[in-house]
Amino acid sequence: MNAKAGSTILVVDDVAASRYALGAVLRRDGHRVVLAASAGEALIELDVRRRAGELPDVALVDVGLPDMSGFELCRRLKETPPFAALPVVHFSAARIAPADRCLGLDAGGEAYLTVPAEPEEIQAVVRAAARGARHRSDAEAQAGHLTRLAETILDVQSARCPRELADAAAAGTARLSDGPAAAFVIADDGELHRSLSRRRTAASLPDEGAHDTVVRLIQRGMAGQTGVRETVVPAPVWPAGFFHAEPSDGGERPVGARLTLARAREGSAPVCLATPVYDRDPAPGTGRFVGRLAHATAVAAERLLMYEVERHIALTLQRSFLPAHVPQTPGTEVVVRYEPASRDTEIGGDFYASLTTSQGLLTGIGDVVGHSLDAATVMVEIRHALRAYCIEDPDPRTLAERLDGMLQRYHPEVTATLCLALVDPATGHTRVANAGHIPPLVVTDDGTATYLKAKGPLLGLGLDRPPPTETVLRRTDRLLMVTDGLIETRGTDLAVSMEHLRTVAAGAPLGVTALCDTLLACLGHNREDDIALLAMRLRQSDTPRTPSRAASP
Template sequence: MDLNGKLTDTTVLVVDDVAASRYAMGTVLRRAGHQVVPVATGQQALVELDVRLRKGALPDVALVDIDLPDMSGFDLCRRLKERPHMAGLPVVHFSAAAVAPADRCQGLDMGAETYLTVPAEPEEIEAVVRSAVRTARLRADDQALVRRLTMLSQAIVTIQAARSLQELADAAADGTARLIGGPAAVFVLGPDDELYSGLSRDRTSLALPDAGAHRTVAGLLRRLTRGQAGVQITTVPAPLWPAGFFRPGMQHDARLALVLTQDGQAPVCLATPTRGVRRVNPEEEALVAQLAQAAALAAEPLLMYQVERHVALTLQHSFLPQPHRLPELPGIDVEVRYVPASRETEIGGDFYAALRTDEGVLTAVGDVVGHSLEAATVMVEIRHALRAYCVEESDPAVLAERLDRMLQHYHPEVTATVCLALIDPGTGRTRIANAGHIPPLILSNNGDAEYAKADGPLLGLGLPHPPPTELFLEPGDRLLMVTDGLIETRGTDLSLSMEQLRSAAVGALPGLHALCDTLLACFGHDREDDIAMLALQLRN
């Protein structure tokens, strides 16, 4: 556009089978500063447009004579408008012959912008072209804005559905990349200075930035957001921004949209490249800033949950005896394991215990139903109640009854599973009470393995518990107790998972340490529930 507001950078397709008319129209348009592409027929126009479409350089407007030798100008307009990638091309019909109003209406119905009667004054031709192009560009801008707003809303919905900070960063990076049509990176810096980074999917996974690059970004985010409020837009020059976040091994200036969470603690950053890749678009930048704000709002509850989960895990671990702090148990070796669920999962109520009693060694593995801080708290109560009860009573079935009554009295809405085993190290006599839990797996010294036939109702239901199951362990035999978090998988029958556990245990090397490590290696990856495991063996 020149200083007088005239369009001078447009390309005009002129479709006219009369050479003299094409020449005259082209001369007028060229003098006005336009580039002209003249063709004689409708088919030639379609071929020319296909070629230019592949090159990404469609004309800005088409002037189409309605009387063409191979098709009418109306038919050509219809065919153009039916093609998705050409539908936005403005069409102006013209004719030197008298045309009835009904025919003009037909052209408009086909999607043409207007109708021009020739011969016409150059100023009129230029005004018609200018109007058609401006209208089309405004329409295209409106459509592009609608698409971007739709992409923004879709990205926000995906971000809000994220279950972890890593999922949030990945979703925000993909949403940003779609908004700008290029690579993007997103960072969330937690209160513990742990950096969660997400890269858009169009970026290759090769040559990912190393830990040093992430530390550099974390330091930049802390410095840039210190004392800031609201959304901050800034550019970090390539020498200060680590290479590889946008293109493998390449440095770019980084355009950052920075915003703090509402508590002002955790910076959220949406980063896009500028140098040699793309120019800053104010409209895109405004949308990216909105996306950054949405990401910060979505990050806050995830950060709060992370802190709460850390507190709950600390509480849970503080009440579970560590392996090196287990009491000395005469005649029995014990190995325990505890593995929290994945970061995305709420804390559970799994526990284990190994206690000395007057009648031998009492071991227990249990799980409070549910995943919450309350479940972890009730787990602590059950474990302490068990420690208190077994001072005067060792019978596992009696202990199960007492734990059941305790839950009904203090936590009537809570249920739990527990398996209790009382072992006499001198004789190998073992009594087992099972309250809705996976029964113990007995691995004989001869290589056989089978589950103890012990079952009973969950704790907290008030149902009577059967007498304990009694069996005898030989020296070298191993008894394994686990929570269902080790093997339970959605969509898989628990009996099948128990058989897989039995087979894996049979194939483990001798010893308690090897048994626990083998089972965790087979089943303990990315579990949705906590895992508690206790294995014991009579000494020879």
């Protein structure tokens, strides 16, 4: 807006002739003039205009007012937040000494006029005050936008999945544009992740046809393009339901939608931040800030969607090598379970194994430290190596030593936990080697559960391994092996979680299937890590006749 025209000036002067003369001079310069004869009248007028959202642009205040001095009126205005930004120009025909000018400036005034003055001087001083106020207002608005942009970008970068990303981008766009907004992220497989800000004014949600239309508009707008671009889609083309006002709302109906499109690089996911377009002009700079947010959203979308692809590959690996059912060794019954972490969490390296060897059934459970595709890949290597090594010698301690050497040689930066148990189905004799894992839990049918005292260092550290722990399983015993994803809770001591697991297992129904299902039902909800379970028991026809058990310390 031109600093010369369109401003509203409040003139406060107790002398009627002077008040009207100043008003005439300002009107000739294109300003709207509001007159007040005292400080009290001026305060009432300002309060009325504040409520209407129409504060004047400049106050021209006589120093010698009858109810309070112009200096005091200025001081009071500057101490009142709604009026603090109102520029004040003092004027006086009597108090014209330099000290008077200093008093005016010290009170917060922007300028001081000695009257009578030439009309051109009065007009120039008022224009300068209005122009300075607008510059300050614009700077404050820019600073506010930058603050909101920085906060929103932080929210966008903190998103853990495309849905959270779209939510953060839509809410941030609404804050920047001061109106309803929608955010869209298109994945590589064409899946649309969208979010509508809470300022959406439509009464009903858009249907699938509307989503298809938006996808086509985004893909057409970003065809072969990278970076950020903006386009306006007319209302007849943009589908209803995202932020269009309903006729009953009585609000202003948009004439279209402004789409701010962005793509981090060629081949990556395009994103779109959509806002309604009205006949009135948008706030200055809004498009630039929304464009920056769109770019930040596109960069975050690329990272998240790459993670989604990696997570899918890791999960495919896990499920391929961790079948829901394992081959059964004669004389035993083995049940396994695998539950991946929640969708927002990376897949880890949890695994189990059940292998028939020359000396009986070898069961194992472990976890490669870390959560990534690399962890899942190392998990596969450990399982393959375990299958190969146990053909030659199934002794649990020997296997742990060989797997430890394999990690040191081929993956020196990786560590893993592992627990192995070799069970003789004919006698129930069991040898256990533990490498930093939760020890096996022996659950009896009479409602007791006891951890075996088996421990040892993690795989990958090259440390000496203790002799295996030995015990004898009975027909009424179930050997339970789990990964820490089932029980580990942030902020809770692991010993407390292990005791909780022991209590739940002791009270579980009979059978290995019922044991696994009970543990998952009681402990497996909303876990941040993968869960692997293996439960084994001897079949009745092949269990040992001797009920005794010996466990090494």
